[in-house]
Amino acid sequence: MKELTRTECAEWLLTRNNYVLLSHRKPDGDTLGSCAALCRGLRKLGKTAHILENDEVTHLLSPLVEGLTKPQVEEGDLLIAVDIAADNMLPKKYEHLKNCIDLRIDHHGSGREYTPTEHVDSQAAACAEMIWELLLDMGVEPDEKIAEAVYVGVSTDTGRFLYANTTAHTFDVAGDCAHYGADVFEWNRKIFDTNSLAKLKLQAWVVEHLQFLCQGRIVMCVLPASVEEELGVGEDDLNNLSGFLRSIEGVCVAALLRNAGEDNTKVSVRSIPGYNAASICEIFGGGGHAGAAGCSIRMPLAEASAELEAVLVKWENS
Numbered sequence: 001m002k003e004l005t006r007t008e009c010a011e012w013l014l015t016r017n018n019y020v021l022l023s024h025r026k027p028d029g030d031t032l033g034s035c036a037a038l039c040r041g042l043r044k045l046g047k048t049a050h051i052l053e054n055d056e057v058t059h060l061l062s063p064l065v066e067g068l069t070k071p072q073v074e075e076g077d078l079l080i081a082v083d084i085a086a087d088n089m090l091p092k093k094y095e096h097l098k099n100c101i102d103l104r105i106d107h108h109g110s111g112r113e114y115t116p117t118e119h120v121d122s123q124a125a126a127c128a129e130m131i132w133e134l135l136l137d138m139g140v141e142p143d144e145k146i147a148e149a150v151y152v153g154v155s156t157d158t159g160r161f162l163y164a165n166t167t168a169h170t171f172d173v174a175g176d177c178a179h180y181g182a183d184v185f186e187w188n189r190k191i192f193d194t195n196s197l198a199k200l201k202l203q204a205w206v207v208e209h210l211q212f213l214c215q216g217r218i219v220m221c222v223l224p225a226s227v228e229e230e231l232g233v234g235e236d237d238l239n240n241l242s243g244f245l246r247s248i249e250g251v252c253v254a255a256l257l258r259n260a261g262e263d264n265t266k267v268s269v270r271s272i273p274g275y276n277a278a279s280i281c282e283i284f285g286g287g288g289h290a291g292a293a294g295c296s297i298r299m300p301l302a303e304a305s306a307e308l309e310a311v312l313v314k315w316e317n318s
């Protein structure tokens with residue numbers, strides 16, 4: 001595997017053609033914003049570039065990739081994975097492509113190598129931050145659409161500049177995006193200041209049904225599938241629900257438990273600095289980051305909850 005610096009990556013892209021960009025499963029603002037900005041930038045340079053259609057793009061983010069996609073790979077296309085940490089993050093539909101990807105551009109330091117060439121910067125808060133620099137290196141004059149796509153990537157991967165990954169450089173890139181005409185207010189409103197009613201009802205339910213442990217330093221909530229159904233919540237509404245629990249004053253560790261099939265429970269853990277969510281999830285064979293991690297417990301919801309509670313209390317007291 002060959003690692004490329006930014007300059008080498010710019011050179012790699014400038015000397016080739018016919019690019020197909022891949023986003024990850026459950027595509028977020030960063031993978032789609034990065035794909036959109038790179039695709040537009042390459043087109044500005046006279047290259048042929050497309051984003052491979054991803055069935056899971058939500059209606060909120062679909063405007064980013066509008067007019068840039070194509071349904072399948074053609075002979076002679078060069079495949080680039082954008083913001084995809086490991087080949088198991090590829091959309092199911094594109095699993096057959098996993099050995100054909102030419103380049104990975106990514107900011108996941110924990111990523112697994114699966115391409116012959118990669119450009120990875122684990123210091124970047126968002127992949128879109130890397131794309132912005134890469135485009136400038138290639139001599140692309142950013143336009144409003146590119147700026148908007150990069151802004152969506154940078155703002156979403158930093159939780160609107162709240163997470164610990166946010167650096168001065170992240171703000172610089174976001175500032176540049178505003179300078180080049182990104183409609184920052186409109187995207188912020190759409191992405192961060194709009195909730196479905198179902199999501200707010202879910203948050204209300206969670207507040208009524210949570211359970212504090214260890215004098216309120218730990219909070220747990222067990223969310224049965226029947227409640228999800230009753231409230232009519234979708235995957236988008238469940239996004240970062242454990243982060244919502246973590247935001248309660250005094251809470252150091254928050255855990256949300258959900259049904260994942262009859263005898264399986266999905267656990268999502270969030271923690272503040274000084275507490276390691278990943279080390280809790282590793283006990284159950286899961287993993288993630290210090291602040292955000294997940295695991296599955298092969299037990300029905302109630303049993304898994306009792307098991308996790310015992311582990312959390314023991315862990316907090318050790």
Ligand SMILES: [Mn+2]
Pocket residue numbers: 030031083107126127157
């Ligand atoms: Mn990302």
